[in-house]
Amino acid sequence: SQQGEEDPQALSIQEGENATMNCSYKTSINNLQWYRQNSGRGLVHLILIRSNEREKHSGRLRVTLDTSKKSSSLLITASRAADTASYFCASSNFGNEKLTFGTGTRLTIIP
Amino acid sequence: DTGVSQNPRHKITKRGQNVTFRCDPISEHNRLYWYRQTLGQGPEFLTYFQNEAQLEKSRLLSDRFSAERPKGSFSTLEIQRTEQGDSAMYLCASTIAPGYDEKLFFGSGTQLSVL
Numbered sequence: 015s016q017q018g019e020e021d022p023q024a025l026s027i028q029e030g031e032n033a034t035m036n037c038s039y040k041t042s043i044n045n046l047q048w049y050r051q052n053s054g055r056g057l058v059h060l061i062l063i064r065s066n067e068r069e070k071h072s073g074r075l076r077v078t079l080d081t082s083k084k085s086s087s088l089l090i091t092a093s094r095a096a097d098t099a100s101y102f103c104a105s106s107n108f109g110n111e112k113l114t115f116g117t118g119t120r121l122t123i124i125p
Numbered sequence: 126d127t128g129v130s131q132n133p134r135h136k137i138t139k140r141g142q143n144v145t146f147r148c149d150p151i152s153e154h155n156r157l158y159w160y161r162q163t164l165g166q167g168p169e170f171l172t173y174f175q176n177e178a179q180l181e182k183s184r185l186l187s188d189r190f191s192a193e194r195p196k197g198s199f200s201t202l203e204i205q206r207t208e209q210g211d212s213a214m215y216l217c218a219s220t221i222a223p224g225y226d227e228k229l230f231f232g233s234g235t236q237l238s239v240l
Binding site: 018047049054055056057058059062102104111112113114115116117118 | 129131156158160165166167168169170173180181214216218222228229230231232233234236
């Protein structure tokens with residue numbers, strides 16, 4: 015079974031608005047990553063945050079991590095039509111060599 | 126370097142037939158993963174290789190599934206006696222390991238439809 019659960023499952027916003035997606039996980043993690051997937055394509059890595067970090071930025075992306083709540087959020091600022099995609103969080107655990115993916119948030123940017 | 130390559134992109138087969146997918150990872154990557162993804166879900170781990178050694182297999186990988194990575198380069202995933210429940214996107218990813226901070230580079234996947 016998948017470790018991560020994402021919220022919301024689907025999100026539609028106007029171009030230019032900010033989009034926030036949340037991810038919860040169940041066990042202690044080594045790091046948490048976010049990936050984007052365009053329809054029918056493979057996943058593309060966006061950003062990684064380590065378990066000892068609380069916030070990280072990359073361009074229009076901002077990721078937060080709260081290990082006490084076992085949750086993370088991804089904020090995309092000033093959204094663009096090209097941001098329309100599914101977004102997945104994925105975590106790796108200590109002693110475990112694989113990434114476990116969440117169920118994803120389907121983001122639609124309305125021009 | 127053109128990234129991770131998967132072939133074929135699409136495969137339609139009849140129930141009971143065998144199918145084989147190929148993945149060519151990024152050349153210097155020593156670790157290779159196979160994931161399966163069904164519509165509306167996130168990728169589910171199937172198996173991974175460190176060089177040519179298969180180090181872990183998911184319980185999702187029944188005895189009808191076999192994966193190889195001869196010489197630690199490309200990998201193949203074979204499904205024998207396909208079932209309709211095998212219909213999914215099969216994703217391959219590669220990275221450099223060991224270490225826990227390596228991001229995965231994914232191929233575009235092979236979409237399998239079992240009729």
